[in-house]
Amino acid sequence: TMSNDSHTQSANATCAPNEVEPNINPDLLPILKYVAEIINAGNDMDPSPDQAALMQKIVGLLEGKKNLSHAPGSLIMRCKAVLSPIRRVPTEIWSMIFLMSLNADEDYNEDYFVEAREDEAPLNIAGVCQRWRAIALSTPSLWRSLEITRTADLHSSHPHPELTFLWLARSAPHPISFSFGTEEDNFYTMRELEDFHEPKRNFPLLQIVIVELLVCMPRWRTVHLDLPFLDGYDFPMPETGAPLLDSLKVTRRTSQSWTRIDQFIHRIWVNAPRLRRFDMKDETECSRGDKTLLPLPSRLTELRLEYDL
Template identity: 25%
Template sequence: MTSPFASRLGTNYCPLDEEASEIQRLLKEPLSRLKGIDDKIAELQKAIDELTEEHRSVSTYVEAHKALLSPLRRLPLDIIQEIFVACLPTHRNCVMSAVEAPMLLGRICSSWRALSLSTPRLWARLHIAEPDPPGHWQTPIYAAQYTQRIANTITWLGRSGICPLSISLEGSQYPEPSAVSPFLEVILSQASRWRHIAITAASSVALNTVFSLTDNDVPMLETLEIEQTQSYSRSPSIENVSLKLLRGPKISSVALTTSEINLVALPLRWENLTSLRLANQRAGPLLPLLTREAALQILSKCPRLRSCQLRLADDLLAPVLEETILELPHLRALNITCVGLTIFSPGGFFSRVSLPELRSLRFSCGTHTRHDDPFFPFLTVSPRLECLQLKWNLISTSVVLDLLSMLPPTIRRLLFALPPSPTRLNRPGRTINRPSPFEDTALKALTPSLDHPAVSCPVLEELEIDPVVDLSDHALLQFIKARMAVESPTLRCVAIQFQREKQFDVHPEIQAFSDSGLQVFTRYFEPSSVAVFSPWRGVADRPPSHTPLS
């Protein structure tokens, strides 16, 4: 459609009176046509709405009938039950929460709820967290919730039928000094069905009650974990109980963390043990300390042991009673926490054991004494070692180099938790005077080159160091490039935490490796940022954020 006012359209032109009359005459015919088009649109829209409603009605009919043909509806109930069981957490016991199985399964539909409630295996595992009273005072609301939680626990375990039970209890830090927790009473009532039991309690009364059980009370028990934590209320000490509970005929895994029991004289069936933990990962005064000879005496009674965690005391003055080598042919994982360094001395713990099948070694040393000549040759007789985690307060670069030279070629994971070296952390007058344990020379021992083809740990997959200062970004970059340039690179993950500022960003240089799957995590010490002046300062309606003006 052409218009004599085409040149004026889309402008701010104001027409004269004569031109306004002419424009009105021009619009009569288009306005009539526009009304006809609107009428047709309305007619067609009405037809579309009618078809849409009909489509919705037919679709609802079809979908409702197709739902009857759903393959899930045709699954046998025992298959659905197996699927339900597969929904349970595999690394821990279930919690009383509606956001995960098994409680979540009962919130889908009535049939699933009925099926889940009638499947005892879904309710045979439970973690109980005993509530701490708010403000250390009993309140009516707290008492009601506490009572309800106990009732829920009873209901949960009642649904498990006659299934063997796996239960973990995290006791309150504020227990009644002379009373047994109602939650523990509920658990004790099911002792004949215990398969895996883990109890963390601050009350000695609670532990006395547990240890008062006998082996006849726990015929199905396989795993026993008892941990006594620090209590914020006074509690009597553990009594001289018989500990017959530990004679359970099927017990193969034991973890005890209380210093009030003679660990060497435990009445265990030592020959049945495959897992043993006599240490405490939590800070507190109740930490069992074993001497070298006591540890060796215990291990000598466990020929089938596959996993072990011990906390050893520094027995510097203890004489070597015998020089025979204790062989542990099945031990695959060893976790040692040591106070002192005699563990590395000739005649110490590591020189007295043979670990031919060891796969994982975690060692933590809390000594405050420098020791530059630890005993690492024991690593040469552990040819299958794959993971080494070292946490040492005081260690030198020469010790690290010596350790790397002793490692078997099977090492895949190296984790170092080392102290920082001397550095000023951008704080006036603050200097940490400690040795620099992991610097460029140490990383160079892991970096293949033409001059150094026989590199340590040739199949290394994961390296983690926390923290470091003297290790340069250039050495890290060279390590990654050299490791990824070999014919069949094995490196998968590198994580370094620096206690210094970034020298340069290594990530753009290794982007190609990251794209192919290599994970590199670096974290640097960042100085306090300088505040940016805001021209809106002091203005009530200032914007929440803005770009500083140049």
């Protein structure tokens, strides 16, 4: 009796969580037990052929049972939902459909990066239902691109660092493309004007983001960086370098030692055998006049250097 009561409570909590537990015909307890198990399994994965066949039989039994102490309509509807044709679509097909929902600009514009917005893919896909979320989180290529924008004072960023960490983790082991930019701010306080030529530094939380990006360096594919990036510190880089890196763009908007910048860039070049495109842009008033970037990698097929004269 105790066992039957526990099955009744479990099945009823799953199938009708908002209803008061009714007095159910004992003959239906085994049926409800199977219903609970199959519906629970269907939350995250497609029902197996055996489960689908069993559910079909259960639906028939429920429809034939007229001696229930409460109307079985909602329960039958939920059972039929598990048998819906849409539940028979393979997970791989769903992944392909989700990938097609990403902005088409990414296909022909390598300077495009996905912005983390709740009303756009992939975040809106992961918020539809438990099953879609499971598929989205198990599709690394859905998270292969990210636009990270720091505030002008380098205090914080969008998306929030915690979401950035999750995004990077979800993209593994797929190659990752990202931009690490800075909002433009045309309004300066007197203090900021006094410190205009002093090197800016990222706040500690952004330093953690940078470390996470460096950890992902073996997966870098297309990368845009606004300086400051390393803040003059020597963060450890993976020994494997950036074996998948194809395109690198660096933009200088604040004063920062070019010696440090050159060291950082050359450290990337040393272990980036697939690098084909390099873009350097200096937007500061004090553009450099030396050529310490030389020698350039012989494998480059596209080089773009922009300096204010």
